Amino acid sequence: GENVEQHPSTLSVQEGDSAVIKCTYSDSASNYFPWYKQELGKRPQLIIDIRSNVGEKKDQRIAVTLNKTAKHFSLHITETQPEDSAVYFCAAFNAGGTSYGKLTFGQGTILTVHP
Amino acid sequence: DAGITQSPRHKVTETGTPVTLRCHQTENHRYMYWYRQDPGHGLRLIHYSYGVKDTDKGEVSDGYSVSRSKTEDFLLTLESATSSQTSVYFCASQPWLVSEQYFGPGTRLTVT
Numbered sequence: 281g282e283n284v285e286q287h288p289s290t291l292s293v294q295e296g297d298s299a300v301i302k303c304t305y306s307d308s309a310s311n312y313f314p315w316y317k318q319e320l321g322k323r324p325q326l327i328i329d330i331r332s333n334v335g336e337k338k339d340q341r342i343a344v345t346l347n348k349t350a351k352h353f354s355l356h357i358t359e360t361q362p363e364d365s366a367v368y369f370c371a372a373f374n375a376g377g378t379s380y381g382k383l384t385f386g387q388g389t390i391l392t393v394h395p
Numbered sequence: 396d397a398g399i400t401q402s403p404r405h406k407v408t409e410t411g412t413p414v415t416l417r418c419h420q421t422e423n424h425r426y427m428y429w430y431r432q433d434p435g436h437g438l439r440l441i442h443y444s445y446g447v448k449d450t451d452k453g454e455v456s457d458g459y460s461v462s463r464s465k466t467e468d469f470l471l472t473l474e475s476a477t478s479s480q481t482s483v484y485f486c487a488s489q490p491w492l493v494s495e496q497y498f499g500p501g502t503r504l505t506v507t
Contacts (some may be wrong), residue, residue, distance in 0.1 A: 281454065286437075312493045323485065323498040324438070331493070369437055375492055380426065380445030382453065383496060385438040 282307040284372050286386025293360050294394050301389045303370035304352040312373035313346060313353050314383070319366045327368075328355070360393045367391070398422050399488050401499040409507055414473040416502050418486030426489040427469040428496065429453075429461060431482040438485065444469055476506045 283306040293299050305313075314329035330337045330344045330353065337344050341360075346353040357364055367388045375381030398421035408414050418427065429441040430453075440453030442461040450461050458480060460472045469488075473480055483503050487496040 314495065323500050325498070326495045329495065373493060379492060380443070380449075380451070381492060382428070382440055382443055384440070384454075385430075387435065387437045 282310055282372055282374050282384040284370060284384045284386045286370050286389060288389060289387065290390045290392075292392045292394065295360060295362060297360055299355075299357040299360055299364070299391055299393075301355045301368055301370065301391075302352060303354070303372075303386050304350075305372040305384075306351065307372070307374050308348070308351065309376060310372040310374040310384075313344070314371050314373070315342075315344060315355050316369045316371065316385075317366045318369065318388075324369060357391075360391075362393050362395050365391055365393045399486065399497055399499045401484075401486055401502050403502060404500065405503045407505045407507060408476050410477060411475050414476050414504065416471045416484055416486075416504070418469045418471070418488075418499055420467055420469075420488040420497075420499075422488060422490065422497070423466060424488035424490045424497075425466070426492075427463065428487045428489070429459075429469065429471045430485045430487065431455065431480075432485060432501075433482050441471065441484075473504075476504075478506050480504065481506045 311332040316324035317327045318324040343356045370386040371383040428443040430438040444450045444463040486499045489496045
């Protein structure tokens, strides 16, 4: 089955700095890569996603890049703010050629932005 | 939050007792999922459903069963709860095959 590795497990930055979180996946059939943000005590919520036919996607201060050949994708947050502090999860979706599929999540990155 | 709720939100139960968690969505989403979240493990898939009465196992399905008799409801049952099943449980729904999953608020389950 799919395996998703996420690094680093913790990341501490100063407000205004950039943050980068990296993930690798194992199954080349995976074709959808979402990123979720989870604030303390809350549910995970999608912040950005990318499909396998796209190499980069940007939404204001966040961007995601995908390298299908190397099977890795990354989340980039620029001009970080204290409210960006949360746990971030990457995931890979694989339907295996069927009409149903599942997400495999990375282990999560605790991002702390210091004012 | 895509109209997805979970009940109960908190539960404390004793080892060996059966427990059922309910996930309810009002979005008519076809796909539904149950995850558990534990420190250091991220979100791990327990079971999922791709339609009414259509379910399949995830990576940590041992000790759990599910049922989906209506589009809007997905039930997770722990037949005989163990302390290792103490966790936060999230359900999620997804409208079509490759799309965002919307998560419920979570259920904190403690097995003593």
